[in-house]
Amino acid sequence: MDWIEFTERLSEQLAVLPAGAIVKIAEAGLPTGRQRFAQFAQTDSELLAELVGDEFLEPTAQPDETGHRLITEAGWQEPDADHGPYWWIELPWPVNSAIYRQLAAMVVTGLRDAFRITDLGSLTYTAWNRNEDERDLHLPLLGLARQV
Numbered sequence: 001m002d003w004i005e006f007t008e009r010l011s012e013q014l015a016v017l018p019a020g021a022i023v024k025i026a027e028a029g030l031p032t033g034r035q036r037f038a039q040f041a042q043t044d045s046e047l048l049a050e051l052v053g054d055e056f057l058e059p060t061a062q063p064d065e066t067g068h069r070l071i072t073e074a075g076w077q078e079p080d081a082d083h084g085p086y087w088w089i090e091l092p093w094p095v096n097s098a099i100y101r102q103l104a105a106m107v108v109t110g111l112r113d114a115f116r117i118t119d120l121g122s123l124t125y126t127a128w129n130r131n132e133d134e135r136d137l138h139l140p141l142l143g144l145a146r147q148v
Contacts, residue, residue, distance in 0.1 A: 011104035013141040017042040020131025028124040036115040051110040053085035067114035074109040
């Protein structure tokens with residue numbers, strides 16, 4: 001799978017998340033402070049997407065000035081008092097497929113271009129539904145391994 005296919009798979013998976021879904025796509029096997037990630041929270045009325053903020057990362061894992069510019073230009077909002085230390089975007093729910101594709105492209109820009117993740121094979125996911133007693137969600141459309 002390449003980044004283009006991953007973008008499409010992510011947009012398709014986001015489009016079918018149930019209310020209550022929490023999803024985290026992260027680098028596997030890295031300690032806290034090195035793990036770059038994107039995460040999503042689906043509610044009854046919105047989809048919140050976030051990228052890890054600099055304060056969680058060691059300096060060598062942080063985006064450089066160009067990376068910060070790419071994140072902003074992609075459409076991510078800067079960390080603020082309401083959203084904490086994460087890059088973020090909130091979308092009303094539901095949205096059309098073009099918006100899911102745009103969000104997936106924003107995630108890829110963040111992970112691949114700003115955070116410099118080159119190997120899609122290093123990404124795993126974890127997901128659960130907080131509306132269903134934290135029951136695990138399996139997201140086969142992502143094409144990623146589930147974090148164990």
